[in-house]
Every structure is written in structure tokens, then in C-alpha cells.
Ligand code: HEC
């Protein structure tokens with residue numbers, strides 16, 4: 721089974737629908753003929769995927785060169801949020817800061833709310849000091865938020881393989897620069 725015919729599913733759907741509308745077998749085979757006559761896009765298994773290599777060989781496959789070179793913390797320009805209340809992208813270099821380990825989380829040294837203003841970093845927001853199961857405020861960072869880079873990602877200068885046509889909508893321009901999730905979390909709930 722080396723060939724994947726992408727139209728199989730839609731053909732089945734069209735045939736199924738027309739079979740409901742008209743039970744006569746001749747109309748079903750007419751549709752079938754019409755569908756088969758249109759050149760169905762055939763993508764072989766070897767060609768699937770976004771890299772220009774046979775998927776069954778690793779020859780000639782190398783990771784793209786990603787340039788993670790960014791200005792040091794304090795020198796970087798913040799990115800606009802990808803959408804309202806998206807986790808902000810890390811705009812500065814993370815050299816020597818990652819990986820975060822149990823005993824070493826350098827991010828806290830600048831981003832904890834009590835230190836952030838003095839180094840001009842964005843303070844970790846109130847949502848990260850909350851237990852969402854009990855809906856209660858905590859007096860410490862929630863464990864679920866300890867591994868910052870699970871949600872906040874550094875940026876590399878690479879060309880996307882697929883053009884992204886997503887455009888974010890913001891209720892006001894403000895949300896391009898900061899989050900307000902703590903205020904909008906229960907919108908429509910109570
Ligand atoms: C030496 C201090 C320092 C350290 C350490 C640091 N940051 Fe930052 N961070 C900053 C500053 C300052 C900014 C604001 C941009 C700038 O001036 O470079 C910032 C910006 C950010 C932003 C963007 C915030 C926004 O409002 O858009 C994110 C996300 C972030 N840092 C995450 C991290 C993570 C994750 C780590 C740990 C891997 C980390 N930072 C470590 C100082 C630091």
C-alpha cells in the first residue's frame with residue numbers, strides 16, 4: 721500500500737450523500753465515474769511531509785540551521801503577543817538559562833514580581849500564582865508554571881515551511897503588549 725489517494729474520504733462522503741438522496745444505483749456510479757475522471761492528487765508515502773527528502777531514508781537530512789542569536793536580557797525588544805493572552809515569546813537570548821532544572825531556574829531571578837521592575841523585565845503574572853483546581857491564590861509560584869520554556873519559547877530567525885495566515889484579533893490594542901487573563905478568565909461564567 722504505497723499510494724494514498726487523498727480524495728477517498730471526500731468521495732465516500734459525496735457518494736454517501738447522493739446515495740441517501742437517490743437510492744438508484746445508476747446515480748451512484750455516475751458520481752463515481754465523474755470523480756474518477758477528475759485527476760485525483762496522488763501523494764506517495766515517500767513524498768509525504770514537509771522536507772524535500774524521501775521519508776524512508778535519512779540520507780541528506782540535516783536539521784535546518786536556526787539562528788538563535790538574540791540580544792541579552794535587558795537589550796531585547798519585546799514581541800507583540802501572538803493573540804490575546806498568548807504566552808509571550810522570549811525576546812532575549814537564553815544562552816546559559818536553559819534548560820531549566822529542579823535546582824536551577826534562572827528565569828525567576830529576573831521575572832519574579834518582586835525583582836522584575838528593578839531589571840525592567842515583565843513580572844510573572846498573577847495567573848502563575850494560582851491553583852486552577854481550587855481557584856485559590858497561592859503565596860508561591862504554581863508548580864505547573866515552573867518550567868517556563870514549556871510555554872514561553874525562544875525565537876530563531878528561520879523561514880517558516882508553511883506560510884501562516886493566522887491574524888490575531890484583540891479587543892483593544894493593549895492586549896498586544898500585556899496579558900489580562902486574570903481579569904477575563906471567568907468571562908461568561910459568572
Ligand atoms: C537577566 C534578567 C533576565 C533573565 C535571567 C531572564 N529574563 Fe526574560 N526578560 C528580561 C527583560 C529585561 C525582558 C524585557 C525585554 C528586554 O529588555 O530584553 C524580558 C522579557 C521576557 C519575556 C517577554 C515578556 C513580554 O512582555 O513580552 C519573556 C516571555 C521572558 N523574558 C521569559 C524569560 C524566561 C522563560 C527566562 C528563563 C529561561 C528568562 N526570561 C530569563 C530579563 C530576564
Ligand code: HEC
Pocket residue numbers: 805806807808827828831842843844845847848864865866867868869870871872897898899900901902
Ligand atoms: C503552562 C504554560 C505556562 C508556563 C509553564 C509559564 N507560563 Fe508565563 N504565561 C503563560 C500564558 C498563557 C500567559 C498569558 C496569559 C496570562 O497572563 O496568564 C503567560 C504570561 C506570562 C508573562 C506576561 C505577563 C504580562 O503581564 O503580560 C510573563 C512575563 C510570563 N508569563 C513569564 C513566565 C515565567 C518566567 C515562567 C516560568 C517561571 C512562566 N511564565 C511559565 C503560560 C505559561
